[in-house]
Amino acid sequence: MAQLWGGRFTKATDDLVYHFNASISFDKRFLDQDIEGSIAHVVMLEKQQILTEEEKDAIVKGLTGIREDVHAGKLTITDEYEDVHSFVEANLIDRIGDAGKKLHTGRSRNDQVALDMKLYTREQVEATEEKLKDLLKTLLSMMEEHTETYMPGFTHLQKAQPITLAHHLGAYFEMFKRDLLRMRDIYKRMNYCPLGAGALAGTTYPLDRVYTASLLGFEGPTLNSMDSVSDRDYLIEFLNALSLIMMHLSRFSEEIIIWNSNEYRFVEIDDAFSTGSSIMPQKKNPDIAELVRGKTGRVYGALMALLTTMKGIPLAYNKDMQEDKEMAFDAMDTVSDCLTLFDGMLRTMSFRKDVMEKSAMNGFTNATDAADYLVKKGVPFRDAHSIIGRLVLSCIEKNKAIDEMDISELKAISDVFDEDVYEAISLKTCVEKRLTIGAPGKSAMLHAIEENRKFLEA
Ligand code: ARG
16 A cells, blocks of 8 residues: 555554455556656746755656556556655665655645546547547538439338438537537536646745646636636536436437348348348347447436536535546546547448339328428418328228329319429428528538538638
């Protein structure tokens, strides 16, 4: 047991207590952030003449050596240390002697861990933005390819009106675009440095917090030392944004699972992204989509856990806050894997255009357009709605689509129908005449694609 705080104790810590209290098993992933923060801290201490240049140089060299040795596998982070901060400090003192004991001057583990978590989360926010960008690029190129791939659009999972695959994918593009913008918002709001807040009330050393903040790439220092050590809002915002990403991936997964079913057969998931059954030889299952859908729960869980942990904590630091790490790390790892796998699955998936188009042709997806046809001939919309309703009933009886009815059958329902109805309610017309901004018609779709291309290039 290597602890930083034995002085006022007369007894050793109970073994169970030691392990219950320790965080090394999970905060060892902060090694790089911890060392980066410590280097900035001592560089500032020297500038402020709190440390000599020799002391600063020795500490920086020692810290860099520790980092290199851990990465090279020459030094192992073991659970004989309470946390990563103790590990680094103890190893520094072993290496460079007395100068190492000055590292923690004007600092507490409270502002130190607040900094480490922030640096780590900031990197994760950036990495998530990059992954979202990759996914958006995949979606955009699929959209470009499928502006004329017709398919049914659904409401209530019932065929509603015909759309294109580009249009359907475009809906997800908008969702992931908002997810990406959320990363930028979070980054901007969180980018203030807590180091120098001390345990809770700052310090009497003349620290230059503006300088430390700039060394670490922050916009500036945080403005209240109590808030600095006990703020995890940015992490909650990030977990919230990760939950939204998972919600979007999960909805998309659900659709892919449906489209991949024997009943739909809209898509073929690549063999590399499917799995088989141990008993049923014919099976090819969409496990990746199912797992992405399933893993959504644990990411929501991390968000709920941290919100709940934080809700009763009085100012300032309390040990409860050590619980911010494990589930948050799990959520970050999960979303990162899900984004990568989902992108891969999409890029290798093929679409059965013929099946999709055929599906759009039946199910009366052109019923709205048939009503609009009558409206254009002067029938009030509510009457047209009712006429087409009766027509659909008659079609169901005859097991025909609206455009398979011959003109006499149509006229029997309403004499407003004419030969030009077939053109007006063809699949192509139904889609291509929908040209309002955001609609599936080709020129409207190309406009959206162009806007989104500019967004990705900016
Ligand atoms: N492992 C602790 C955490 O994650 C580090 C801060 C410890 N501070 C303290 N006052 N015990 O929160």
